[in-house]
């Protein structure tokens with residue numbers, strides 16, 4: 353288990369390229385199982401969750417080559433319908449393989465998935481959608497046995513626009529007989545990205561990005577080549593890093609429209625941000641104003657940026673209120689931030705944060721992926737030496753974070 357050692361207090365300056373999106377790459381990799389032909393994904397981030405997904409695909413019998421940021425998956429034969437227990441417990445996205453496996457093999461044996469501990473994260477909506485598509489599901493302890501004679505198109509209405517349940521329902525419906533309609537679907541850019549790959553594979557799907565997605569099942573999908581969209585959460589994390597270190601950054605390879613929620617809050621607080629077609633400039637000269645934000649499904653403010661914005665609030669010029677509505681247990685970074693002198697109180701689902709002029713160095717422990725990124729931001733802002741341990745959480749979702757930050761002037765090194 354490694355840790356970062358960070359000498360903070362240095363304003364970040366320079367240019368940094370945003371990597372491919374973790375939350376796109378994972379369902380895209382799951383989609384590769386829907387065809388026996390090779391699928392090539394470019395701009396795939398080299399992060400822990402992608403390596404875990406690679407491991408699962410290989411255990412299932414797929415041939416995977418991952419070179420630079422291009423990953424090629426050929427699932428000519430699938431050798432088992434049983435998901436490897438250890439790896440699938442490691443990442444929540446292994447759940448997407450359920451839809452793909454059922455599409456391809458009509459059977460899947462699965463353990464309840466793992467992932468960051470940011471709440472109960474049930475999978476009832478995933479399973480309900482699969483049942484509607486004609487899947488029989490038996491749960492035995494923490495193992496789920498799924499089987500179908502034939503997937504049939506269905507009308508699925510999600511009670512909440514869950515990202516994962518939308519993606520799983522799409523993946524299962526691609527090879528079903530007939531038409532599937534998903535109502536109250538999640539509208540995240542990563543779902544549009546999944547649709548684009550599936551179209552390139554010969555699938556018939558429309559509506560991603562809206563609440564209603566329609567899929568006409570086809571009998572087979574073929575190989576394709578696709579480029580993952582940029583990671584809007586990594587982009588937001590760098591914007592927050594510029595804000596807390598009072599620096600100036602130019603982010604390359606980013607879709608500014610996908611980062612809207614974070615841009616709007618930072619601008620409202622006084623950051624100077626300029627948007628270009630595929631890049632973003634940010635300059636922060638002094639303390640930002642306090643702000644209120646509430647996380648909600650896209651296009652509202654993303655829960656995956658909540659923790660990082662707590663650090664921005666902790667250094668702002670007044671009292672901010674940050675409310676989390678998506679996950680119930682996603683404020684654990686607040687106690688860690690208090691170690692650095694942050695003044696914050698959690699009441700129900702909201703954190704009330706009184707900004708201080710500066711944070712002081714501390715020994716932090718990452719609590720989850722995005723919470724861990726927030727602690728790195730706090731350490732970058734605090735004058736003096738901090739440490740962040742349990743960085744395996746951060747490695748799950750950020751590509752080469754310490755190299756990118758070093759290239760912007762940060763003093764950060766990894767100790768294994």
Ligand code: UD1
Pocket residue numbers: 374375376378444445471472473474475476477478479512513514515516517538654655656678679680
């Ligand atoms: C995805 C993202 C994650 C992000 C989240 C919200 C991936 C790999 N992960 O996670 O980074 O934080 O979206 O944008 O893309 N829920 C249920 N039943 C279900 C499914 C979800 O009650 O069957 C609840 C969850 O407990 C949570 C809410 O719905 O409270 C949102 O979950 P969901 O959108 O499904 O998030 P994930 O797909 O897990």
